[in-house]
Amino acid sequence: MKKILFIRSKLTPVLLAITVLVGACSSMPKTTSLLDQTRSDYVLAQNDSKVMNYARSEMKQAGDALTQANDAASKKESDEKIDKLAYLAKQKIATTQEIANQRYAEAEIANAGKERDQIRLDQRSLEANQERAKANQANAIADQSRLAAQVAQGETIEAQARAAQLEKQLADLAAKKTERGIIITIGDVLFGTDLARLNPEGMRTTQKLADILQQNPQRTVLVDGFTDNTGSPEHNQDLSERRASAVRSALQLAGVNRDRIAIRGYGMSYPIAANDTPANRQLNRRVEIVLSDATGKIAPR
Structure with missing residues (x-):
C-alpha cells in the first residue's frame, strides 16, 4: 500500500504538468x-x-x-x-x-x-x-x-x-506581344478535362480581359481554339470550336458586346510543341485570344 501511494505521489506532478501543457495548447x-x-x-x-x-x-x-x-x-x-x-x-x-x-x-x-x-x-x-x-x-x-x-x-x-x-x-494575364498583336493564352488547365467549360480560374481570367475591353472600346478580340493530336480530327475540331465559343460566352456574360468577339477552331493544327509527351500535348490544348490594335484590326494568321 505504501508503495502504491509512493508511485502516485511521483506521478501526480507529471500529470499536473501534462494537464497544464494541454490547457496551454488549447x-x-x-x-x-x-x-x-x-x-x-x-x-x-x-x-x-x-x-x-x-x-x-x-x-x-x-x-x-x-x-x-x-x-x-x-x-x-x-x-x-x-x-x-x-x-x-x-x-x-x-x-x-x-x-x-x-x-x-x-x-x-x-x-x-x-x-x-x-x-x-x-x-x-x-x-x-x-x-x-x-x-x-x-x-x-x-x-x-x-x-x-x-x-x-x-x-x-x-x-x-x-x-x-x-x-x-x-x-x-501573361499576355505576349507577337507579329499578329497581343495574345493571351488560356491553357488546358482552365477548362474541365476534355470539356469546353471554363473552371472558376478560367472565368476569373476572362473577367479580367472583359474589364480591359470595357476600358478600351476601340479594341476587338479573335478567340482561336486548339487541341493536341489525341483523338479523331473531327472530335478535336469540335472541341476547339466549343472551347473558343465558351470563352466568347464568358466575355459576353462579363459585358463585352458579341460584335467585338470573333472565334475560330483549328483542332490539332498549329501546335506550339511536339505532341510527344503529356506535358507538350497539354501546351497544345489551349485557347489563344488575339487583341486587336487601337483601330480594331487583327493581322491574319
Missing part, C-alpha cells in the same frame, strides 16, 4: 497557412501608398473580411471555414490593389488631359491675339507652332499613359 490562437498569407498580403497593401490614396473604402472592406477570418480563428472554427473566410479576404485585398493601380493610372491620364486642355486654351487665346495684332503676325505664328507642338506632346503623353495602363493590365 488556449493558443488557431491559424492556417492561408490565413497567415492573407495577413501578410494585408500588411503589404496597407504599406502601398496607391492603395491608401485611391482605394481606402475597398481596403476597409478587405480589413473587415480579414477580421471575420481572424474571429473564426480565435473561436477555433474548422480549418475549412477559416480558409474560406481567409480566401475571401485575400481576394478582396487583391481586388483593392488592382482598383488602386487602375485609379492611379486614371488620375495620371486625367492630369495629362488637364494639361492638354490648358494648352489648347492658350492656343485659342493666341489666335484671338493674332486678329488684334496683325503687326505681330510672324511672332504669333511662331508661338502657335510652339503651342501646337505642346498639344501634340500632351496627346502623346496621354497615349503613352493609356498604353502603360493597358500593358500593366495585360501583364496580369
Whole structure:
C-alpha cells in the first residue's frame, strides 16, 4: 500500500504538468497557412501608398473580411471555414490593389488631359491675339507652332499613359506581344478535362480581359481554339470550336458586346510543341485570344 501511494505521489506532478501543457495548447490562437498569407498580403497593401490614396473604402472592406477570418480563428472554427473566410479576404485585398493601380493610372491620364486642355486654351487665346495684332503676325505664328507642338506632346503623353495602363493590365494575364498583336493564352488547365467549360480560374481570367475591353472600346478580340493530336480530327475540331465559343460566352456574360468577339477552331493544327509527351500535348490544348490594335484590326494568321 505504501508503495502504491509512493508511485502516485511521483506521478501526480507529471500529470499536473501534462494537464497544464494541454490547457496551454488549447488556449493558443488557431491559424492556417492561408490565413497567415492573407495577413501578410494585408500588411503589404496597407504599406502601398496607391492603395491608401485611391482605394481606402475597398481596403476597409478587405480589413473587415480579414477580421471575420481572424474571429473564426480565435473561436477555433474548422480549418475549412477559416480558409474560406481567409480566401475571401485575400481576394478582396487583391481586388483593392488592382482598383488602386487602375485609379492611379486614371488620375495620371486625367492630369495629362488637364494639361492638354490648358494648352489648347492658350492656343485659342493666341489666335484671338493674332486678329488684334496683325503687326505681330510672324511672332504669333511662331508661338502657335510652339503651342501646337505642346498639344501634340500632351496627346502623346496621354497615349503613352493609356498604353502603360493597358500593358500593366495585360501583364496580369501573361499576355505576349507577337507579329499578329497581343495574345493571351488560356491553357488546358482552365477548362474541365476534355470539356469546353471554363473552371472558376478560367472565368476569373476572362473577367479580367472583359474589364480591359470595357476600358478600351476601340479594341476587338479573335478567340482561336486548339487541341493536341489525341483523338479523331473531327472530335478535336469540335472541341476547339466549343472551347473558343465558351470563352466568347464568358466575355459576353462579363459585358463585352458579341460584335467585338470573333472565334475560330483549328483542332490539332498549329501546335506550339511536339505532341510527344503529356506535358507538350497539354501546351497544345489551349485557347489563344488575339487583341486587336487601337483601330480594331487583327493581322491574319
